[in-house]
Amino acid sequence: MDTSEIRRRFVAHFEAAGHTAVPSASVLASDPNLLFVPAGMVPFKPYFLGQETPPYERAVSIQKCVRTPDIEDVGKTTRHGTFFEMCGNFSFGDYFKERAIELAWDLVTKPQSDGGWGFPEDKLYPSVYVDDAEAVALWKKITGLPDERIARLGKTENYWSMGVPGPGGPCSEILIDRGPAYGADGDFSAEDRYLEFWNLVFMQDELSAVRSKEDFDIAGSLPKKNIDTGMGLERVAFMTQGVENMYEIDVMFPVIERAMELSGKKYGADHEDDVRFRVVADHVRSSMMLIGDGVTPGNEGRGYVLRRLLRRAVRSMRLLGYEDPALPELMPVSRDKMAETYSDLTRDWDRIARVAYGEEDTFRKTLQAGTQIFDLAASDVKAAGATTLAGEQAFALHDTYGFPIDLTLEMAAEQGLVVDEPGFRALMAEQRERAKADAKAKKGQHADTTVYRGILDANGPTEWLAYETLETESRPLALLSGGGATQALGEGEIGELVLDRTPFYAESGGQAADAGVIDFEGGRLEVLDVQRPIKGLVVHQVRVTEGELSADAKGLLAKVDPGWRIGARQAHSGTHVVHAALRQVLGPSALQSGSFNRPGYLRLDFGWTQALSPEQVREIEQVSQQALRSDLPVAWDYMTLEQARDWGAIALFGETYDNTKVRVVEIGGPWSRELCGGTHVEHSSQIGTIVVTGEASVGSGSRRIEAFTGVEGFDYLARERDVVGQLTTMLKTQPDDLVGRVADLVDRLKSVEKEVERARLTQLLAGGAAMVSTATDVNGISVVAQRVDGAAGGDVRTLALDVRSKLDRPGAVLIAGVKDGRVSLVGAVNDAARDRGVSANDLVRLVGSFVDGKGGGKADVAQGGGTDTGRLDEALAAVLAEVARVAGA
Structure with a gap:
């Protein structure tokens, strides 16, 4: 069965069982704690959390998902992938364990000729949470399997929670035995042997005091028990298509085939090359789907993930030996397979291609720049007589310049160097830990919508009349302050007011909330903001400008500012x-x-x-x-x-x-x-x-x-008209002639600036000639070590080079410019002085140590800077001493 047929049969099976087919949501999660939708249940999360009322009791969906925490492992195993499709059936307080098991087992085992998937029952093993005796009994009853065919697993494998207080419950998985070639008999921890492809979550518990995903307290039972299932489409595809793994299924392997044609390498011949082929197949598809849903490459968040995926795909093709632009050859292949289901890929192809190919072009330039940076780092290592590129340098290349570690290793080997991989990996691990800590810090930041949920359940949805009127006579339903109910707000206080009906537009779709006032008997409120914390409920943030607002205030008149x-x-x-x-x-x-x-x-x-x-x-x-x-x-x-x-x-x-x-x-x-x-x-x-x-x-x-x-x-x-009027008056011209008049003035100004610059430079160089006459003879070397106030940057370099050119015997120059509290250093040494062992690089570094700065360069010219002018005279004297030490040998 091809992937599209597996997908079709899944939806048809559950539609026939009374489920509403819900199309995939965007892969971009609306949950602030998630970059992407990582599971099929995420779009239904507000229903499971009780934040919204589901419009149906049963649903079936095939959701686009992306998971990236294990991106470095993609291709190294055949289980890890970034983009995947999660098939799921959901019950919101309707059926529970027994019906969920019946529906799953029926589809999995029903012959293909009857619309099922036709998995042999003797290869299937249900797993249950070790303490869920009810599930064990139901599996036996429905399937007729003996007790020993049902695996009991612990919390890590078979208990579902979100890692925060809220709903949770035991799971049952359906595993398929792939045979002794993939692991030992009965070893259910060996995922290659007993492969899980369907997970049934029995959401029945209310969790509290959640310390981790496996460590929590069960406060009681949920008032409504729900079903959330997830079936990996790619896993079922490779098992029904008779191939070894997800990378070889009908929607992915064509990309590998094209990569083989381009690279001349063969999939299956070498493990390292196989990893690269899998990375290409996975990342090309994932990138295409992300761009299709509106992600663009960037340096943070979703954009950074997309950038990594695209660059890893390009890098893998380079490591396979293909150095021409790869995405224009590979991505259309993935499009042609995925567009059978997601037609918007074809409709939006021009945009998708432009974003992807543009990023590849940028990365190719990055590779060129990174190569130059690597070459400098490698030269420094060799100059120091070492053979190891430090982990910090490899990490900087990776993190700052986007230069992949694989290329760093490859190029280091070509130059006879090794990379401190343990040091690099340690820095990468630190970075990941920081990211995890940041993510963990965000956990629990779900807004507590309990109070709003209670208001909605008690009163029904707000009668929202923003399209129809600017004024409504309204009745207060709730008055809130500090996240809870309050009986009154005094003048100047800010709180939240929920009305039975409102004309105010609540912020959404990029449009700011309405401004206006709410009058009541004895007072007035200024409306500061209007939001929908949960679907169906409009909440006004208000400030009391007159009187005192009570929770049962009378005569409320909500009025939107017409001008606003x-x-x-x-x-x-x-x-x-x-x-x-x-x-x-x-x-x-x-x-x-x-x-x-x-x-x-x-x-x-x-x-x-x-x-x-x-x-x-x-x-x-x-x-x-x-x-x-x-x-x-x-x-x-x-x-x-x-x-x-x-x-x-x-x-x-x-x-x-x-x-x-x-x-x-x-x-x-x-x-x-x-x-x-x-x-x-x-x-x-x-x-x-x-x-x-x-x-x-x-x-x-x-x-x-x-x-x-x-x-x-x-x-x-x-x-703008006023500005034009003022300029025409000042310049005594007409509006149509204004641009030409200003351009003429700019040209004249530039000409004057050039004249001033020439005069300034002439004066500067005249000072340089005077410096030559003050040179100090140090063991036969003319040394000029001078401070020049008001000079910086290029001026200091120009002066130092000019002074050096005027020295007619061995000479060394160190100019220290001081401007705005900063020191600019330039050292210049002629050939004769360098033959005596004097180095501009050494002189600049010496002075840098006195002025709280640093610098460097070559033996003939070096430059640097610092921020401490207090010891500058001492530093210039040290230059004479250093030349005497070197030249006196």
Whole structure:
């Protein structure tokens, strides 16, 4: 069975059993503690935690997942991979252990001719948590297996928890026996022998005092017992396709085949090469899927992970002997296989390819620069008579310059050197431990939504009327302060207020929350912020500006600031217009990756690998203004996510959308169609104006456009007009001639600056001539060691070289420039003095030790600096003593 058929049968099996098919969420996790979705249950986490009410009792999904903690082990074993697909079926308080076991066993063992997977029952072994006698009894009852065929395992293997207080429960896994060639009989810890491919989590316990994932207290039973299962698609694929591991399945091995053609190497002939082939197959696919979901390469977070994956793939091809650009040859192969399921890969291919290939080009330049840095480090090692490159140097090459350790090892061997690998690995381990500590510190930072959950359960969802009105008569449902309920807030105090109905827009989709006031009998509140801490509940952060607010206050009137809302609508519709204009000018692959808008201002981030030209920015602004002038109609409608995509609506990367109903906003019909929950104008002309104020980089492969809209846009243009007016008055010219007039002034200024620089240099060199006459004879060597106040950097070097050129016998020069409290050092020694053993490098290092600095270079010219001027005279005297010591031998 090919992978797509395995996937199809899984979904069909559970749909037939009353499960709602839920499409994969983006691989970008909305959970602040996660970079990526690491398991199929993550999109359903709010339901398991009781933060949201599930819209269905049963669900089935095939979720895109990425796990990267073991990235260094990818390819070294056949179990580790970064991107994978997790098939899961879920029950939210509906069926429990018995039905979960029945459904899993039926699909796994049912003959392929009947729609199942056809695994032989005599090769299957269920495992259970050692204390879960109920599960043992159910497995026996449902499968008829004898007691000895059911493995009992401990907490590490068969108890599920998130590592924080909350739900948990025992697990049952389905293992397949691959035979004695993969390990000893009955050794269930040997994963290659008894391979786990399906995990059934029986979520039944409420965990407290969680000290680790295996050390916790069970406070009691959950009020609703849930089922969360995870089945590894790639594992089932390689077992049903008769191959050895996940890298050889139908959606991955074609990449290895192409890599073999390019490199001339053969998979299966050499273990080290096999590791590299697997890295290529895994990382090419993972990178493509990450870029498809909107990740761009960067130096931190998700972008850093993507950068590592891409560079490891390129590096592995280089180690296989292929040094030409590899991704344009490999990634289309992966696309053709994965697009059978994920059609958006084909639709977005231009963007995906541009990001991936651009990163490879950048890395190839990095390799070139890193090679030069390595060569310098290797030269220093050899010059010192050593044969080992320090672990610190290898780590700096890896961490600072992105230079892979494998290449460092390879190049060191070519030069007859070895690398201090233990030192390098220790530094890498320290880095990983710091990362783990940071991640652990973030654990438990889930906002405690218990109080909000209670409000929602008691009162139902907020009646949200932001699309319909700017005012509502409302009733208080809860008053909160410091994370808990309070009876009153006094004047000047800040708290949270939950109303039964509200006209206020809660911050979401890049749009800032509404501003306004809430009046009540005897007082007024200023609305500072509006949020949705859990789905369905709107919470207002308020400050009491008049009176005292009680939890049962009467006569509440919630009023959105009309001016604020108008500006917000203009900015949000303006964002859609700029996005459409951007795609019209640059092409459909220029997709928005993030946005923010508040009244009168918008910014839009989009994936692009190079700066826009002034002409492109101007054209984007012109297309936007034409859309406003055309008075395009703005409309919105509700439909399923699938219908919206078929309609051509654009979804923002990383956003989570309700598959049962989404809101599509269109401007000018198909010209701009986007999924959006924001507030908008009714016609594009109501935006007023769009003035682009800037375009800049916000990271590798990502750009940002900023603009003003409405009155703020006119104000910006008015300020520019005032500046132009002031300049034309000052320069006594007309606006049309202003640029030429300023350019003429700049040219004249540059000419004057050059004249001043020539005069300054002449004066400086004249001082150098005077220094020659003051040279001190030290054992037949003319030594000039002088302090020059007001000189720095290039001036000091110029002076030192000039003085050296004027010495007509063995000579050594050390100039110490002092400016702004810093010392600039340059040493220059002519050939005759070097023959006597005098070195500029030694002189600069000597003076550097006196001025709290350092430096170095070659024997003829060296330079450095320092920050302590107090011992400079002593240091210059030491120069004479050093020359006397060396030349007197």
